[in-house]
Amino acid sequence: MTKPATTPPRTAPAVARTPEELDRLRANLGRVALVPTMGALHSGHRSLIAAARDHADTVVVSIFVNPLQFGPNEDYDRYPRTLDDDLAICAEDGVDVVFAPPVEVMYPGEQMVTVSPGRMGRVLEGEFRPGFFEGVLTVVNKLFNLVRPDVAIFGQKDAQQLSVVRRMVRDLCMPITVMGAPTVRDADGLATSSRNVYLSPEERTTALALSRALLSGADASVTGPVGILSAARAVLDEAALATPPVAVDYLALVDAHTFGEVPNDFRGEAVLAVAAWVGKTRLIDNVPLTL
Ligand SMILES: Nc1ncnc2c1ncn2[C@@H]1O[C@H](COP(=O)(O)OP(=O)(O)OP(=O)(O)O)[C@@H](O)[C@H]1O
Ligand SMILES: CC(C)(CO)[C@@H](O)C(=O)[O-]
Numbered sequence: 001m002t003k004p005a006t007t008p009p010r011t012a013p014a015v016a017r018t019p020e021e022l023d024r025l026r027a028n029l030g031r032v033a034l035v036p037t038m039g040a041l042h043s044g045h046r047s048l049i050a051a052a053r054d055h056a057d058t059v060v061v062s063i064f065v066n067p068l069q070f071g072p073n074e075d076y077d078r079y080p081r082t083l084d085d086d087l088a089i090c091a092e093d094g095v096d097v098v099f100a101p102p103v104e105v106m107y108p109g110e111q112m113v114t115v116s117p118g119r120m121g122r123v124l125e126g127e128f129r130p131g132f133f134e135g136v137l138t139v140v141n142k143l144f145n146l147v148r149p150d151v152a153i154f155g156q157k158d159a160q161q162l163s164v165v166r167r168m169v170r171d172l173c174m175p176i177t178v179m180g181a182p183t184v185r186d187a188d189g190l191a192t193s194s195r196n197v198y199l200s201p202e203e204r205t206t207a208l209a210l211s212r213a214l215l216s217g218a219d220a221s222v223t224g225p226v227g228i229l230s231a232a233r234a235v236l237d238e239a240a241l242a243t244p245p246v247a248v249d250y251l252a253l254v255d256a257h258t259f260g261e262v263p264n265d266f267r268g269e270a271v272l273a274v275a276a277w278v279g280k281t282r283l284i285d286n287v288p289l290t291l
């Protein structure tokens with residue numbers, strides 16, 4: 001006789017919406033891991049939650065679409081908000097606490113004091129999204145102060161964000177370990193992202209050029225920075241002629257620690273990063289390379 005398949009019991013996470021509710025849950029948490037998110041959870045977020053489980057006794061997921069990191073013409077208003085589905089995923093993945101504050105709780109008045117990312121935050125994403133990293137670091141700082149995690153997990157998919165957060169923790173002596181988790185991709189290579197829901201089927205097909213370009217660059221890694229960039233650029237140039245086209249904001253090969261562009265004789269950890277528009281959707285992707 002075969003044993004019937006059993007599904008593990010689902011326990012709904014405790015949900016806190018205010019710092020006070022969070023404080024009431026604080027007793028006996030042991031080692032705490034925080035996974036900061038903007039919700040609309042997908043397989044990428046779930047991999048961060050799994051990594052958090054491996055490194056802590058208590059997993060806290062924050063869900064907050066942070067207005068401070070969106071520019072005036074960006075997608076703050078239409079960003080997907082799917083809290084009920086997110087809570088079901090958190091229950092399935094054994095998240096202990098979800099911190100989902102309303103905007104008034106995180107920003108009760110004018111945010112006069114903010115965190116500056118320095119020059120690392122002014123290139124690539126920082127150049128195309130002015131104020132973005134200042135908004136990210138300010139909210140991440142608030143989340144760290146409210147949740148007080150021992151470890152915080154961020155995705156390599158947002159490689160510059162991961163590096164800038166690491167640098168904030170180092171430069172401001174914050175007692176937190178920052179961990180990076182690898183990029184999760186769909187079977188066709190597209191990095192999973194909450195914004196992928198904006199893509200029409202045709203746009204999604206075009207969008208595959210981003211991961212193809214990165215793969216092509218990585219395959220050319222023995223040829224050095226110039227060869228890597230021209231291999232990736234060739235794929236993107238072709239995709240610029242597709243219907244609908246890919247419109248590139250940047251393609252860059254940068255030092256993984258400083259996000260400065262690498263010289264041709266560079267040796268060390270690098271990141272080949274791309275940001276591009278497909279229709280009205282802006283996508284980013286990257287691949288880490290050791291040169
Ligand atoms: N495909 C992925 N693989 C690994 N980590 C990911 C992936 N997508 C997002 N993350 C990580 O999840 C965390 C929360 O990101 P966020 O909620 O902004 O999701 P997102 O899918 O990146 O959304 P967006 O579409 O806004 O870029 C970040 O640390 C981010 O790097
Ligand atoms: C880190 C973060 C949750 C801050 O709002 C956001 O930038 C994100 O989801 O990557």
Ligand code: BAL
Pocket residue numbers: 069158
């Ligand atoms: N995933 C980074 C958050 C943002 O694009 O606003």
